[in-house]
Amino acid sequence: MIEPWPVTRSTLRQVFPIVAPMPMPMAELPTRTWSDGQWDRIKLGYEARGMDEKWNVFVEDQVAFLHRSWTGNGIFEASFSPVGGGGWRISAATVESDPSRYRRSSERYDRVMVELVISAIVLGEPAVDLRAQLVALTTQKSGRTDLPAGLVEHSALGSRSGS
Numbered sequence: 001m002i003e004p005w006p007v008t009r010s011t012l013r014q015v016f017p018i019v020a021p022m023p024m025p026m027a028e029l030p031t032r033t034w035s036d037g038q039w040d041r042i043k044l045g046y047e048a049r050g051m052d053e054k055w056n057v058f059v060e061d062q063v064a065f066l067h068r069s070w071t072g073n074g075i076f077e078a079s080f081s082p083v084g085g086g087g088w089r090i091s092a093a094t095v096e097s098d099p100s101r102y103r104r105s106s107e108r109y110d111r112v113m114v115e116l117v118i119s120a121i122v123l124g125e126p127a128v129d130l131r132a133q134l135v136a137l138t139t140q141k142s143g144r145t146d147l148p149a150g151l152v153e154h155s156a157l158g159s160r161s162g163s
Helices: 036-044 107-122 128-142 149-157
Strands: 021-023 055-060 063-068 074-082 088-096
Touching (some): 036 088, 036 107, 107 149
16 A cells, blocks of 8 residues: 655645644643554644545644644644653643634543544544543533534544545
8 A cells, every 4th residue: 555645734725823822731641652653654644635524634743733624723733752662652732722713621622632633533543432532521511411422523523534
């Protein structure tokens, strides 16, 4: 299989930086360790391929930039560091705090979103547990118990075209 060209800042139609950056607390960073092979795939990024896809991701140096595909607005920046014994982990992250660009729900929600975009969108993993956490956090915030899981997931993540 031929690997796709990497998505870069210059290959995307529009890219706007985070305007009100807020560091994510260390305690709320994803604890997952991605393998070296997964990190190689993450470095290739992901470009939305249709109207139902909501995220573009590109990597510069060891920082993954997660941008909304329609607006080009930066929402998250995740710095990756190598882990002793192999693999990569998010060592620091920043989230957009301007409510006109991103309506933050909670620090836990931000953690789940960062990991979900990388896992489900970039890597194409099912991420069942993360999706369930997203639905639970959204339901908890809204106070509505009748929100269909598919609607919650599509609203936050969009769809991902086949690889």
